[in-house]
Amino acid sequence: MPHITVKPFDTSLVKKEKYGETEVLFRAKDSFSKDELLGVLHKDESFLLHTKKNENSWLLKYDKVTRPLKVNLVKQAITDLADGLELDILGSNVAIHPAREVKSSEYEKKIEDFVDIEFPFKSVSIEVGFGSGKHLLYQAEKYPDRLFIGIEIHTPSATQVLKQIELKGLKNIWVINYDARLLLEMIPSNSCHQIFVHFPVPWDKKPQRRVISTSFLEESMRVLKKGGRLELRTDSYKYFWYSLDTFLGESVAKTSVEVRKNEALEITSKYEARWLKQQKDIYDVYVTCLEESKERLINFDFSFKGVVYKKEILDKISYKPQLFDGFFIHFERLFHISNDAILIKLAFGSFDRPEHKYIYLDQEKAYYFHSNPVKTVTNYKTHLKIMEYLNA
Numbered sequence: 001m002p003h004i005t006v007k008p009f010d011t012s013l014v015k016k017e018k019y020g021e022t023e024v025l026f027r028a029k030d031s032f033s034k035d036e037l038l039g040v041l042h043k044d045e046s047f048l049l050h051t052k053k054n055e056n057s058w059l060l061k062y063d064k065v066t067r068p069l070k071v072n073l074v075k076q077a078i079t080d081l082a083d084g085l086e087l088d089i090l091g092s093n094v095a096i097h098p099a100r101e102v103k104s105s106e107y108e109k110k111i112e113d114f115v116d117i118e119f120p121f122k123s124v125s126i127e128v129g130f131g132s133g134k135h136l137l138y139q140a141e142k143y144p145d146r147l148f149i150g151i152e153i154h155t156p157s158a159t160q161v162l163k164q165i166e167l168k169g170l171k172n173i174w175v176i177n178y179d180a181r182l183l184l185e186m187i188p189s190n191s192c193h194q195i196f197v198h199f200p201v202p203w204d205k206k207p208q209r210r211v212i213s214t215s216f217l218e219e220s221m222r223v224l225k226k227g228g229r230l231e232l233r234t235d236s237y238k239y240f241w242y243s244l245d246t247f248l249g250e251s252v253a254k255t256s257v258e259v260r261k262n263e264a265l266e267i268t269s270k271y272e273a274r275w276l277k278q279q280k281d282i283y284d285v286y287v288t289c290l291e292e293s294k295e296r297l298i299n300f301d302f303s304f305k306g307v308v309y310k311k312e313i314l315d316k317i318s319y320k321p322q323l324f325d326g327f328f329i330h331f332e333r334l335f336h337i338s339n340d341a342i343l344i345k346l347a348f349g350s351f352d353r354p355e356h357k358y359i360y361l362d363q364e365k366a367y368y369f370h371s372n373p374v375k376t377v378t379n380y381k382t383h384l385k386i387m388e389y390l391n392a
């Protein structure tokens, strides 16, 4: 990931102004370390750059939570700042001159696009965690009249597949670089034919990170048309049983569940090829949706209505995770921007689909930097609780 190492410099010289094409919005100092964050706006995308201060050299790098999909945006922003501030560069993996033009792809969709989404194809399939994209690309080539929505949390994989889409000239794939467990909640009810989950990470030690869960099953059945199918494929015997148990649980009253062992598919993914070489068994579980679902309204308002920075907030914030009925709030870090402005890093929402965000607060306004949470009931309930907290 793009970064440069530079000689320590006087960060107070960084002003709220434009450096090349990058505008600095604010500078925020970590209250637990010497590190700093820079809020920047580059080509209509806002994100944070992290200055990690070691003794003799500092690292200027991307911030994981706000990282844009196009890595070149981060590279260009770092380049603009390094040039504008005349930083002494000690090391870099950023091609500083000349900055490459960022090409945007019409096939890359953002979570916000799903607020009022209309699909340009009658038939829609979703693939969760497509990795190298072999299966997704194969399916899209084979069925050009169907839209394939690929949701992948790993940014480099999403970027690679976007490149492949351009190279192959495919017109029927959308790529979303997001947590599929959250994105699924933005998809209209009864709108899809298939949801593929192939070789999900089993997360045996951190089960809360698993894709398959009761709420994922509920959401999948809501999103699928009557007769549509959720298709899990796994090499993990444990995950297979865990999933089967989840699928047969009480949360969805009526489904049809089918199990297959060592079924050959037309296309073998990178992971599958590895397991086949090791002669591992592979399990498929198909869950067919048998009922129509109600439409879901997603008109939640995530504005902070009257919440502004007050000194009392600093005393009130607890950095221990706080658990509520069905959701949690964990204020993780506090950054000072000025005497009357702060940035809070937090994780919140449902236990198996947490959100990671920043909240910017000054004396006039408060907002989620750089984008609102996904419009789910749980996130909205959590947002109301966060507002209660910040209304110190």
Ligand SMILES: C[S@@+](CC[C@H](N)C(=O)[O-])C[C@H]1O[C@@H](n2cnc3c(N)ncnc32)[C@H](O)[C@@H]1O
Pocket: 128, 129, 130, 131, 132, 133, 151, 152, 153, 154, 157, 178, 179, 180, 181, 197, 198, 199, 200, 201, 211, 269, 270, 271, 272
């Ligand atoms: C073991 S790989 C399998 C990749 C691909 N399906 C295959 O069969 O080769 C699991 C993939 O799921 C992605 N992933 C894990 N959790 C995810 C989530 N919550 N939302 C979207 N993608 C996720 C990972 O980044 C990874 O690319």
